[in-house]
Amino acid sequence: MMMDDVSSLLSWFNANGGTLDSAVGFQVLPGCGRGAVALRDIPEGHVLFKIPREILLSTETCKLPQLVGLDRWKALKMHLGWAGLILCMMWETAQGPSSKWDKYLESLPKTFDTPMFWSDIELDELKGTTVVEKLGKADAEQDFNQKLLPLVHSRPDIFPPEILPVYYTLEIYHIMGSRILSRSFDVEKDDDDQAEAEDEREERDLEENGAPADTSLGSAMDVDGAQDEEAEPHSEAADEHSEQEEDEESSSVSMVPIADMLNARYGSENAKLFYEKDDLRMVSTKPIQAGEQIWNTYGDMPNAELLRRYGHVDMLPLPPPSGDLGNPGDVVEISADLALEVLHQTDQATTRERIDWWLEQGGDDGVVLESDLEIPEALIALIRLLRLTPAEWEKAVEKDKVPKPKLDAEIIGIYPTSLADDLALLAADHGLSLNKRHALIVRIGEKRILQMALEKIEAQRQRNMGGGDKKRKMRPDEEVGRAAKTRRR
């Protein structure tokens, strides 16, 4: 069934001017769904396939916005965020075989393993991570009700009322949103100014890197923008409110047939999408041996982000000394609010004042711990700020000076289970459901980083103590740090 989809998709692709190199094949790959493989050895810099710009599906190529009228489209803010593209995809689907993208849309997944579709009980398994708060389900629902439905109901000539329950439901809105989240690209517009800017940039890139610029900057298949992406994650509706609105207008979130058939794994990228004036090209960025999978990159994201956007997690051998399996790109996000909770701040007004001051000074409302275990300066500064006595606080504001860093054991308590419990559960694997297993792997990755960070700090503290005043009495907060290793929740 799945591969039937691919053969009719490929016939459609060829019929619409796409070209696929004979070295590239598509297969169902264990645990990855469909993916591309090298049928023979492929050298670096080889064009694997070319996609004409006309078959990209976006609000630029779909006729719907013009049909509705661009003024009305914009008045309803359909040009911002993903609501416009979602409606285009719904409308094209409703056109059936008369849509240019009929075969493409038919080939796209209708079910997802992403937490957007999990039950509340399953979502509980992600407690402690930031996955659930980033889902944006309520925002998406609001867009559906406030942007899409008013438009659809006001134009029965374009959206016949009798087919609304078939093609224009909230459930389908979420499915289209998930297709965009896991498969779209940000493709720059092909107008003259843009083309000029592209030419200039291409020249620069050629000079600097010996290669043209890649186009996979954004939505699902992100490369260079990975860091920015993390800071401003895409969700079905979050884009609506993001500061990227202007960027989203100058580039166009597009569904790119065939390019979206490539899977990705941490550090495995061997192909990338590049743009030319008339087409997009998937090009090998490394030699690929016959039989090897052709991997794009999604930006080497942490498992929490992979799960939220794509519904899978990466499990690779971690660098020494760990040696366990996990995702080397994992991070732990610690919000300022969480710091408040775990630091047992009782005087909320004082705390709020300090956080506001922190934000005024240009501080972020959260920090990210990475697997290199470097404790971020921002975390150190923030925690110290929150722990100051009123007198120290006054002094700090006056002198702009903060005390020593301390990441204490309480933070790991945000997860309902211990790392040891989770590792045992995963090892036993007594019929774990896919979602539960994925949640477990996300939690383990984050807790492993926290645990190792705590151990590192503890070791540092021991060293500091060993150096001088060995008999110095520990402060209460240091006692908590010591308890970290045995703490179980």
Ligand SMILES: C[S@@+](CC[C@H](N)C(=O)[O-])C[C@H]1O[C@@H](n2cnc3c(N)ncnc32)[C@H](O)[C@@H]1O
């Ligand atoms: C851009 S599509 C790639 C093509 C997709 N496998 C298909 O069958 O159409 C992204 C989706 O592929 C799957 N995927 C990609 N990389 C994966 C990996 N390393 N492990 C498991 N699934 C993966 C996930 O379901 C993800 O949402």
